[in-house]
Amino acid sequence: MDTAVNAEARVRTWHGVLHKVLVANDIRLVTYVPDNVLKPLLADIHGDPFFDAFCVTREEEGLGIISGAWMGGKRGVLLMQTSGFATLPNVLASLCTAFQIPALMIVSERGTLGEFNYGQALVLKTMRPVLDSLALEHHTCTRLDELEFIADRTIKQAVATQAPAALILSPLLTGGKVLKP
Amino acid sequence: MTNSANSAGRATRESNTRPLNRFEITKRMVAKLTQGEAVIGGIGNTNFDLWCSGQRPENFYMLGSMGLAIPIALGVALAQPSRKVIALEGDGSLLMQLGCLSTVAIRAPRNLIIIVMDNGIYQITGAQQTATAASVDLVAVARACGLAASHWAADEADFDALFDAAQERAAPSLIALRIDDQAAVGQTEREPARIRDQFMRGIGAKGNRPVTQSPSNKI
Numbered sequence: 001m002d003t004a005v006n007a008e009a010r011v012r013t014w015h016g017v018l019h020k021v022l023v024a025n026d027i028r029l030v031t032y033v034p035d036n037v038l039k040p041l042l043a044d045i046h047g048d049p050f051f052d053a054f055c056v057t058r059e060e061e062g063l064g065i066i067s068g069a070w071m072g073g074k075r076g077v078l079l080m081q082t083s084g085f086a087t088l089p090n091v092l093a094s095l096c097t098a099f100q101i102p103a104l105m106i107v108s109e110r111g112t113l114g115e116f117n118y119g120q121a122l123v124l125k126t127m128r129p130v131l132d133s134l135a136l137e138h139h140t141c142t143r144l145d146e147l148e149f150i151a152d153r154t155i156k157q158a159v160a161t162q163a164p165a166a167l168i169l170s171p172l173l174t175g176g177k178v179l180k181p
Numbered sequence: 182m183t184n185s186a187n188s189a190g191r192a193t194r195e196s197n198t199r200p201l202n203r204f205e206i207t208k209r210m211v212a213k214l215t216q217g218e219a220v221i222g223g224i225g226n227t228n229f230d231l232w233c234s235g236q237r238p239e240n241f242y243m244l245g246s247m248g249l250a251i252p253i254a255l256g257v258a259l260a261q262p263s264r265k266v267i268a269l270e271g272d273g274s275l276l277m278q279l280g281c282l283s284t285v286a287i288r289a290p291r292n293l294i295i296i297v298m299d300n301g302i303y304q305i306t307g308a309q310q311t312a313t314a315a316s317v318d319l320v321a322v323a324r325a326c327g328l329a330a331s332h333w334a335a336d337e338a339d340f341d342a343l344f345d346a347a348q349e350r351a352a353p354s355l356i357a358l359r360i361d362d363q364a365a366v367g368q369t370e371r372e373p374a375r376i377r378d379q380f381m382r383g384i385g386a387k388g389n390r391p392v393t394q395s396p397s398n399k400i
Contacts, residue, residue, distance in 0.1 A: 056284055061281050065253070071257060072256065073260050073381075094244065095243070099373040
């Protein structure tokens, strides 16, 4: 049962805050490529009939779907991890940016603060330079007390300016993924 | 030529002994659009011929992002479930994003029609062969992904029958055609912001134009 007490407790977690902000901004379509850190957010979203959420086979595909949905009048978001973001520059440039589509991306940040996979650590080095090279708005969320403000304002700016935007979820916020002994 | 009434849905890529022409088929399809159907043209010759078939406000012309005509069409279809949405895609583009067929099959939108123009070459980059020229049967791939209503069109009449059935079907459909190696008859104007704005107004997502409602027995 989603009682008022449960809802209150959920909002005190990073995934609860993001859930609330997505609902408040009418973002109903959620596409994602699975990620371990995003698991509680995906569970929240799948548990709420407000959302139409499903897994896609590649991040590019998810960006295409939410771009089409935006043009059709429905707001969406793509959830992924850092290495998935690294597959997106062509689509971000030639579809979302060129056509002025406010594609919203939420990226679980791998490759830093205790990363155990050298490939993840390297691919992270490309993420912010790609976002900056396309002049795309992005914010790294590190603190629970700032998360609602950053997420809500980022979404509102993306829609108002018709530009893609990324929310990067730092391990400082989510705990990240660590190698279990 | 096969008898269209009997062959609809039973052709194979090889049974299409006379390759069809993309522009002719595109015009033929566009002539059947009377319900405000949205059409997403994939990159290159596919959307060039769509452009040249008449610039309907419900058409969207992709200018990059190779392989994403079907995902974009799926997004439009999910946003507007009462409007039929048609994705026009080439064989090379679809080969780049085969996974989208599994997503379409799982989501099973009632209002999505996929048209695949298969000439077995990356025509726009110099006619290098695609995998469909060697071994890949895209209709078989689509069926294996779970898209049961996937068929080769043997000829123009067969395409007509398959398209009419797809418009009536409350499930996603895929129609593939073996086409010739003719280049498109023209090119799009490359103004993405204007294309997107016109498309959104054309399908009622922006401005005051009402969303076209299909009769309930259509969807």
